Amino acid sequence: MASIFQNKKFDSFGIEILMDGDRFRLYGFPQRRDAVAFKERLEELQVCVKLGNVPAHLKLWLAKLWEKNRFQYHKLAEMGLADAREDCGTIGELIERYKTYAINGQEPKERTSRNRAVAAKTLLNFIANQKPGNFHQDRVALRLASERLVNEITPDFVRKFYAYMQKTYRQSTWGRRVKHFKVMFEMAVHAGWISENPFAKLRGSAVVSRSRDFNISPELAQQVLTACPSARWRLLFSFARWGGLRMPSEITFLRWSDIDWTGNRIRICEPKKTRRREQEQGIFSERYIPIFPEIRTALEEFLAETGEKTGEEVKSKRVKECKAQRD
Structure with a gap:
């Protein structure tokens, strides 16, 4: 169970909780009522974790805690009361992870990694407002685009990006790239960078276009x-x-x-x-x-x-x- 103590040095309150023989302390509550409210949630969460069923309202509370106080969230993760999450990374970091992402324990081939990088470049070009291709591009703008946080990719942004791909590329091309982005941003969800995949509802299809087939007589x-x-x-x-x-x-x-x-x-x-x-x-x-x-x-x-x-x-x-x- 948990108990509340006063931190006289910093004129604040804290919570002490005993779990599996180990004592953990949470600091930084300015008012006693804040510590009491947190303690009640913490005790409820502790019981639910032991039962193996965390209700939706506690999951929502954890999500808000992640946005409000990540130090306290990391402490709960250390105690085993929350899933471990990383601070939100940049788009460039996500792309580098995706290029070497192993599926079913199988490391990607060199050509697979290259294809993933080409697909990711489409997103960077759109963010940096660059034309498709590799010529006459602003490298500074591309670098700034890669330094943007992953959680800045909102559903509204994705809708605009989806319309841009449909207008710029053939269906066989943008269909494959949507599949790439679905997997890439699902990695961000698993890493705890974002709560939902903004590309999840988009439909990607690898349609084989026969319009350019040509018989060499x-x-x-x-x-x-x-x-x-x-x-x-x-x-x-x-x-x-x-x-x-x-x-x-x-x-x-x-x-x-x-x-x-x-x-x-x-x-x-x-x-x-x-x-x-x-x-x-x-x-x-x-x-x-x-x-x-x-x-x-x-x-x-x-x-x-x-x-x-x-x-x-x-x-x-x-x-x-x-x-x-x-x-």
Whole structure:
């Protein structure tokens, strides 16, 4: 139970409470009636926490206490009577946390972190009144935008930002970014920076837009091959056009040992479908594609060109081994 004492040194009152054999003290009540009112709430909260059911009016009281006196709130959290909360951080701090935020214990890939940063830049641009893109932007304005507190993002601000995104970007773009902001500001809720997620009621959808799909006909593909500056570029284009490889992720992991000349097929590693932990172990989801005539022609040209050049020994050795396997 709790008791009230007088702090004669500072001409104020305090509360002493015993919990699980430990004594805690709360200071800073100017009038005795203030301490009495706080003591009554504190004793009620102590009973409810033991029962495992904190009613709504006590949750509201804790929320107001957080806004009014954070020192006392932190003391209650130390006693186990309130959830631990941090002082409200800045938008820049929230973005940095979100970039490395792990989902289901899985650390994000580098490209995932980069995509999160791009989405967050949209919010900073809007706050700083900057045009989309990375050119001719006011760095000072962006820095000041990143230093604003997260709790300054109100529902009214979010409605204006939502309308701005719908006007500026395609649905597939702003739909994905709304999803980013939902997760990002949910992190702020869990950290105790804000009580509600201002993006919670917005609808985000990753609609795939087919309006810009374009079929590269064989005639156009031949024109592109003719314009390619080297055999390497012709090989890259052939893998993308006829092999259907994801560029650049799948071509990055392609090795000469993946080419089965005898079986007329190529093993393709799929980093997009592989967890990061498995990638670090060298384990990839994979599929096989045929060595189409166009790809075979590009491979043979690249092998001939590379074999004629003087490069590092490992590269020359791999080319020779591949030639021997093909023959």
